[in-house]
Amino acid sequence: MKFRGKIVDVACLNHFTRVVTTISKLTKTCVLRLNPDNLFFVLSGKVANGGVSMWCELSQANFFDEYQMEGVSPENNEICLELAPENLSRALKTVQNAKSVKVKLTKKHCPCLTVCAELPTLSSSSRVVTHDVPVDVIPKRLWHEFKEPSVPDFDVSIYLPPLKTIKNVVDRMKNLSNFLVIEANMNGEMNLKIETDLVSVTTYFKDLGNPPWGDGASQDGGPTQSRDPDSMAEARVDVRKLQQFLVGQQVNPSKSMCNIVHQSVLHLILLHEDVSLQYFIPAVA
Amino acid sequence: MQCVVTGGNVKVLAKAIHSLSRIGDELYVEPQEDGVSCFDAVRNTSTSSYHHVYIFAYFLFASTNGADLNASLSCTIKVDSQSVFRSLATLEKTVEKCHIELNEQKDRLTFTLHCKHGLLKTHNLSYQDSESLQAVFNKDTCTNEFRAQPRVLVDTVAHFPPSLEEVTVTVSDERMWVRNHVEDETGNTTRSKAMLTELCLASDEFDHFVVKTPNSVTFCLKEFRGLLVFAESSNLPVSMYFDEPGSPVVLSVTDGVLEGNFVLATLSDDPITSLFFLFPFWTFWSTLRAHAPPSPPPDDFMNDDMDSYLIAMDTSVASGPSTAGPSASTLTDPCTSKLPEANHRTRTHSEEEEEEMEDGSERPPNKKFRSLFFGSVFPPSPKMSTQPVTTQEVLASDSEDES
Numbered sequence: 157m158k159f160r161g162k163i164v165d166v167a168c169l170n171h172f173t174r175v176v177t178t179i180s181k182l183t184k185t186c187v188l189r190l191n192p193d194n195l196f197f198v199l200s201g202k203v204a205n206g207g208v209s210m211w212c213e214l215s216q217a218n219f220f221d222e223y224q225m226e227g228v229s230p231e232n233n234e235i236c237l238e239l240a241p242e243n244l245s246r247a248l249k250t251v252q253n254a255k256s257v258k259v260k261l262t263k264k265h266c267p268c269l270t271v272c273a274e275l276p277t278l279s280s281s282s283r284v285v286t287h288d289v290p291v292d293v294i295p296k297r298l299w300h301e302f303k304e305p306s307v308p309d310f311d312v313s314i315y316l317p318p319l320k321t322i323k324n325v326v327d328r329m330k331n332l333s334n335f336l337v338i339e340a341n342m343n344g345e346m347n348l349k350i351e352t353d354l355v356s357v358t359t360y361f362k363d364l365g366n367p368p369w370g371d372g373a374s375q376d377g378g379p380t381q382s383r384d385p386d387s388m389a390e391a392r393v394d395v396r397k398l399q400q401f402l403v404g405q406q407v408n409p410s411k412s413m414c415n416i417v418h419q420s421v422l423h424l425i426l427l428h429e430d431v432s433l434q435y436f437i438p439a440v441a
Numbered sequence: 442m443q444c445v446v447t448g449g450n451v452k453v454l455a456k457a458i459h460s461l462s463r464i465g466d467e468l469y470v471e472p473q474e475d476g477v478s479c480f481d482a483v484r485n486t487s488t489s490s491y492h493h494v495y496i497f498a499y500f501l502f503a504s505t506n507g508a509d510l511n512a513s514l515s516c517t518i519k520v521d522s523q524s525v526f527r528s529l530a531t532l533e534k535t536v537e538k539c540h541i542e543l544n545e546q547k548d549r550l551t552f553t554l555h556c557k558h559g560l561l562k563t564h565n566l567s568y569q570d571s572e573s574l575q576a577v578f579n580k581d582t583c584t585n586e587f588r589a590q591p592r593v594l595v596d597t598v599a600h601f602p603p604s605l606e607e608v609t610v611t612v613s614d615e616r617m618w619v620r621n622h623v624e625d626e627t628g629n630t631t632r633s634k635a636m637l638t639e640l641c642l643a644s645d646e647f648d649h650f651v652v653k654t655p656n657s658v659t660f661c662l663k664e665f666r667g668l669l670v671f672a673e674s675s676n677l678p679v680s681m682y683f684d685e686p687g688s689p690v691v692l693s694v695t696d697g698v699l700e701g702n703f704v705l706a707t708l709s710d711d712p713i714t715s716l717f718f719l720f721p722f723w724t725f726w727s728t729l730r731a732h733a734p735p736s737p738p739p740d741d742f743m744n745d746d747m748d749s750y751l752i753a754m755d756t757s758v759a760s761g762p763s764t765a766g767p768s769a770s771t772l773t774d775p776c777t778s779k780l781p782e783a784n785h786r787t788r789t790h791s792e793e794e795e796e797e798m799e800d801g802s803e804r805p806p807n808k809k810f811r812s813l814f815f816g817s818v819f820p821p822s823p824k825m826s827t828q829p830v831t832t833q834e835v836l837a838s839d840s841e842d843e844s
Contacts, residue, residue, distance in 0.1 A: 243636040250600045264637070275596075281643040285600055288637040 157235055157293075159190055159261040162222040169257055172219045173248040174406045175212070175431055180241035181404030182210060182435070187294060187302050188269075190225055190235040193217070197241065198302045207438040208397055211305055218430035228296055235261065236294035236302065239269060247271040247287030255282065267291050305434065308423055310415035311389035314340040315365045316424070319412060322348070323402040325359045330395045332357065335440065338398075339390035340416055342366050342383055350395070367413050389418040391439035398422075401435050409433075447538040451554075454539065456671055457701070535560075543568075580691050580702075583682035585612055588649035591672040591679055597640050598666055607708075608665070610683075610690075611657040617642045617650075622659050622708075648678060658683050659708040660690050668692050668703045683707070 163169045179186060179197045183205070189196040195216055201209030216223045227233035251257055251273035262270045268288040275283040294302070316322065325348055329336055333350040340346040344364040350357050401424060409426040416422055419439050426433040446454050540553040554562040597619055601608065607622040620639045644650040672679045672694045683690035687709035694701045 246602060247636070247638070268637075277593075277643075277646055279643060279645040281645060283643070283646070284641045286637075286639045286641075287600075288639075290634055290636065 157228055157261065158224070158226040159235055159259075160222070160224045161216070161220040161259045163219060163257045163259070164221045164255075166252075168219045168221075169248070169254070170252065171407075171430075172214075173245065173252065175214060176241055176248055177245040178404045178406050178433070179210075179212060180245040182400060183241070185238060185240050186210070188237045188239055188291075189302060190237075191227070192223075192225060192233060196302075196304075200301045201436060201438070206394065206397060209305065209436045211434045213304075213432045215430050232296060232299075234299075236296075236299055237261075237267070237269065238292040238294055239289055243287075243289040244269065244271070247289055250287075251275065251285060254285075261291075262288070264288055267293050305436065308415065308417050308421055308436075310423065311383065311418045312340045312342055313367050313369060313413060313415045314342075314344065314346055315367060316412040316414055317346070317361045317364060319402060319405050319408070323399075323405075326395060326399050326402060329357060330399055334395055335392050336395040336398060337390050337392045338414070338416065338422060339388040340364075340414070341388045342385040345386075345388075347388070367411075389416045391416050391419060391422040391437075392441070393422055393437045393439055397437050401437070407431075445538055445540050451536050451539045452533050453675065456674060459671075580680075580682045580693065583684050583691065584653040585684065586649065586651045586680070586682050587617070587647050588678050588680040589647045591669055591677065593642070593646050594679055595669050595673050597642065598662065598669065600638055600640055601662060605662050607659055608662040609657055609659040611655075612652045613655045614652055615644050617644070617647075649680075654685060656685050658686050658690055660705040664703060664705055665692065668694065668701070671701070 163172060176197075183199045187196075187198045187200070189198060193216060195214045197210070197212040197214075199205060199208070199210040201207050225233075225235060227235055248257070248271060251271065254273035254275050257271060257273045260270045260272065262268050264270075267290070269291050271287040271289065273285050275285060277283050326336065329348065329350045332355065333352050335350070337349040337351075338346070339349070344362065344366055346361040346364055348359045348361075405426070407428060409428050411427040412425070414422060414424045417439075419441075421439055422437045424435040424437070426435075535556045536554050537557065538555045540551075540555065542551045542553070543549075544551060548567055550566045550568050552564040552566070554564075556562060598608075601621055605621050609620045609622045611618040611620065618639055618641050621637060623635045623637065669679065675694075675696065677694045677696055680693045680695070681690065682693070686707050688707065689704045690707055692703040692705065
């Protein structure tokens with residue numbers, strides 16, 4: 157099992173660092189899957205995470221100038237590692253001005269993802285920084301837990317308002333209640349509601365637009381097509397989980413949308429040019 | 442004792458006091474013939490350091506009619522002297538001069554800040570009399586010597602997380618490696634989860650680089666950072682002197698008017714506790730770890746081959762690092778089990794000492810102190826601490842027989 161990647165371009169390094177930093181804000185540990193074309197940061201929805209799951213896909217060609225890997229076996233040409241993204245983020249943040257950054261899978265006192273960077277200096281020789289991020293190799297028999305999630309059979313799909321706006325609203329609402337209801341309809345309307353014994357607060361968003369999933373994407377084509385465009389689908393979620401998702405976002409996505417399965421799950425999708433992030437928050441009763 | 446500090450020197454004094462008060466509670470002030478000494482030495486269970494600020498008289502009273510320094514006096518002030526020089530930025534703009542006076546009858550050390558617009562701020566700090574103390578160390582006999590611009594060192598420590606306690610510096614003829622030091626406390630699990638960072642500096646990044654005995658020393662990073670903040674703000678090159686693990690590493694900063702020395706404890710090679718520190722009455726049982734003989738880490742990456750590891754993992758029940766891996770890292774520690782005992786011993790010992798101390802009269806009950814060394818650049822007076830002092834006034838009874 158081998159992995160070697162090299163980033164030379166400053167903008168790519170910066171972008172990669174920001175992605176890893178976003179992931180580090182979402183979860184303390186996650187699984188990194190590597191295959192010849194992509195990198196995936198995966199968090200599988202377990203009770204320990206509160207049922208939250210995440211899938212982040214990066215196309216390696218957009219970040220790495222050199223990328224070589226050899227998976228577990230020729231038939232399963234993949235590598236699956238568990239790591240703390242915060243360590244990786246910290247390592248990358250300190251080498252932002254490097255001439256080149258190599259990321260390698262190595263074995264020191266334990267398996268590590270080593271970030272090795274050459275830093276520019278005033279003198280002739282360059283300074284070399286090495287960060288060893290300890291990782292755990294996930295054996296093949298557990299790989300099924302970290303598969304790409306399928307898009308759920310949603311009731312409503314809608315574009316999100318600017319993340320900053322939602323974040324401001326959610327931050328204020330968090331002080332009032334632990335649970336927040338997101339509801340939306342196929343007419344581009346979305347409401348964020350909280351309700352307590354003393355007070356109920358609702359924020360209304362209009363004219364958001366609904367992404368055209370098309371016949372193939374929306375399962376069976378049936379539910380959303382025949383749905384009354386004004387009828388709202390809702391999901392009641394833990395406000396802290398939603399806030400955690402919003403707080404980590406450092407890059408403005410080119411597209412952001414959410415799918416709601418009525419009273420079941422909230423599926424948030426953020427798309428950038430070369431990165432896509434999906435986040436599932438289960439609904440509570 | 443009376444002296445006046447004027448103009449830009451007030452800011453320098455404030456910065457010096459800030460770096461002194463970083464960790465400790467107490468500040469020792471001792472006027473001498475040609476200036477004022479401020480000390481502060483910190484000792485905690487795992488590291489210790491000793492810093493001394495010597496504010497040279499010239500610096501103190503540039504334009505007034507001289508300071509009256511009663512050289513026989515020395516006292517301890519409980520520092521929150523940082524509160525006197527609170528905000529460095531406003532200090533520069535508003536304070537015109539600072540008048541320092543020691544009033545023996547009232548047991549008060551008074552700082553009077555003369556500010557703009559006729560504003561006068563007076564801070565009265567109470568103090569206790571104490572014996573003078575000096576650390577014994579000699580920079581000239583250290584075998585390894587380096588000097589670099591503060592920017593280089595600041596950039597180096599920026600790679601380490603702010604919470605990191607200790608750092609290991611390994612030197613060879615041409616290079617210096619700076620690594621974070623990971624304490625192996627509970628065995629494999631803790632060790633394997635810690636992130637390791639290592640930085641390699643070439644000798645030509647330093648203004649001066651002399652290595653006579655290649656080896657490694659480990660010392661407290663926090664204190665080092667404290668000194669770097671001061672050095673960088675005054676843009677002074679930082680010098681580093683050390684011999685071997687167990688003996689202190691001395692970091693010093695020199696200017697036209699002041700010289701500062703930080704003396705930091707290093708981890709000892711010797712599994713039996715070694716007397717690190719130079720106060721004869723103060724036996725340090727610094728954290729005990731035996732280091733493997735230092736070997737500069739190879740430049741290329743180590744074994745990348747994961748296959749043997751995977752095979753081992755798939756076929757065995759327990760997962761853990763395969764023994765096929767290289768062990769060039771100095772984390773292997775045959776003496777780990779001694780660590781908890783050693784710490785215990787440290788504490789017990791210090792308690793014993795404190796009891797002894799209290800038996801004496803008017804000794805400062807609080808033994809934790811830190812000092813920043815700023816020695817004078819002028820020809821050393823007999824009291825200068827850069828030379829080994831054979832006789833010293835000691836703070837407590839001699840406990841050498843316990844070593």
